[in-house]
Amino acid sequence: MNEDTGAEYLTPWQLSECVDGGGVGVVESSRCPTCAEGDVVTSFNWPWQTHAVMAGSGLQKVDSQLVDGHLSYFLGAVGITGLTALLGIREKGYVTKGANQTMVISGAAGACGSIAGQIGRLDGCVRVVGICGSEDKCKALVEDLGFSAAINYRQEDVAARLKESCPAGIDVYFDNVGGAISDTVIAQMNNGGHVILCGQISQYNKDVPYPPPLSEETQENLQSKNITRERFMVLNYMSKVDAALFELSQWVKSAQIKVLETVVNGIENMGAAFCSMMKGGNIGKQIIKISA
Numbered sequence: 001m002n003e004d005t006g007a008e009y010l011t012p013w014q015l016s017e018c019v020d021g022g023g024v025g026v027v028e029s030s031r032c033p034t035c036a037e038g039d040v041v042t043s044f045n046w047p048w049q050t051h052a053v054m055a056g057s058g059l060q061k062v063d064s065q066l067v068d069g070h071l072s073y074f075l076g077a078v079g080i081t082g083l084t085a086l087l088g089i090r091e092k093g094y095v096t097k098g099a100n101q102t103m104v105i106s107g108a109a110g111a112c113g114s115i116a117g118q119i120g121r122l123d124g125c126v127r128v129v130g131i132c133g134s135e136d137k138c139k140a141l142v143e144d145l146g147f148s149a150a151i152n153y154r155q156e157d158v159a160a161r162l163k164e165s166c167p168a169g170i171d172v173y174f175d176n177v178g179g180a181i182s183d184t185v186i187a188q189m190n191n192g193g194h195v196i197l198c199g200q201i202s203q204y205n206k207d208v209p210y211p212p213p214l215s216e217e218t219q220e221n222l223q224s225k226n227i228t229r230e231r232f233m234v235l236n237y238m239s240k241v242d243a244a245l246f247e248l249s250q251w252v253k254s255a256q257i258k259v260l261e262t263v264v265n266g267i268e269n270m271g272a273a274f275c276s277m278m279k280g281g282n283i284g285k286q287i288i289k290i291s292a
């Protein structure tokens with residue numbers, strides 16, 4: 001929403017132009033050789049409209065069998081969110097089966113975080129601990145998604161609860177939020193650990209570059225313990241997308257990954273749903289359903 005997004009892959013929304021974001025839908029009629037009526041298509045630049053005329057070149061055709069007809073999964077678990085979780089862990093997490101690793105995830109009950117924790121477990125971490133913003137979210141992580149433990153950062157002492165729930169320290173940290181939560185996690189990481197620098201949502205309203213600068217203490221912690229913390233951006237791994245989507249699809253279909261969504265009906269509720277998501281009103285992927 002800023003005049004300059006600071007990221008070359010995202011252009012700012014313009015006043016008086018239609019807002020856009022990730023979307024999925026069905027082609028109603030087509031004059032484009034690559035899209036036919038009935039095709040299911042997705043785009044990162046889907047206009048917030050009930051109907052739109054879109055250029056075929058900006059649409060990706062998808063196979064609805066990959067999600068057993070549950071089209072919204074193409075925006076979440078079997079889409080950019082699932083890819084972010086899977087490729088983030090595989091490219092930057094260095095998870096190794098049999099290595100007895102503990103993974104911590106911040107923003108753990110959100111779209112990326114809820115999938116990342118489940119993949120951490122499937123890839124071989126022996127403990128997976130989530131940090132999130134409500135008791136309901138903590139309950140969902142442990143009881144529905146199989147996390148080892150969950151910490152409510154709004155009500156609990158995060159440092160003390162991490163000590164309790166990660167008795168062997170932290171080896172891998174999937175960071176969605178940055179700020180004080182991440183400083184606390186990094187302080188308890190083991191030598192040779194890995195931070196997956198996925199996002200820093202707690203800092204997005206500040207006028208700072210990405211990634212936001214770290215405190216001296218946290219920088220010193222990373223250096224002295226030889227912890228890697230490399231920037232991860234899903235768009236840099238497009239050659240791996242097809243295989244990754246197939247893997248995510250298989251996990252979702254076989255219920256090895258459970259998908260959480262918060263669904264709001266009606267285009268008139270899109271703005272409110274977006275703001276709610278930024279404040280933690282969602283569990284899993286925030287979806288707005290425009291029509292069946």
Ligand SMILES: NC(=O)C1=CN([C@@H]2O[C@H](COP(=O)(O)OP(=O)(O)OC[C@H]3O[C@@H](n4cnc5c(N)ncnc54)[C@H](OP(=O)(O)O)[C@@H]3O)[C@@H](O)[C@H]2O)C=CC1
Pocket residue numbers: 080081084107108109110111112113131132133134137176177181197198199200201202203232233234235277278279280281282284285286
């Ligand atoms: N690197 C990449 O390629 C990509 C990175 N991302 C990043 O992944 C992260 C998660 O995105 P996404 O899954 O879409 O969104 P989520 O579904 O996780 O929704 C955002 C969540 O962030 C949490 N949150 C908001 N403000 C704060 C805060 N100040 N401190 C701690 N938590 C906060 C809220 O949960 P709670 O109730 O727990 O506070 C909220 O539900 C973001 O940082 C995003 O930028 C996303 C896509 C690609």
Ligand SMILES: CCCCCC(=O)/C=C/[C@H]1[C@H](O)CC(=O)[C@@H]1CCCCCCC(=O)O
Pocket residue numbers: 007009010044080198199200210231232233234235
């Ligand atoms: C033009 C297509 C963009 C598709 C990639 C994507 O999904 C980006 C999503 C951003 C969303 O619009 C808001 C965010 O928080 C997402 C990504 C932010 C990534 C954090 C920074 C990563 C980096 O630049 O290193």
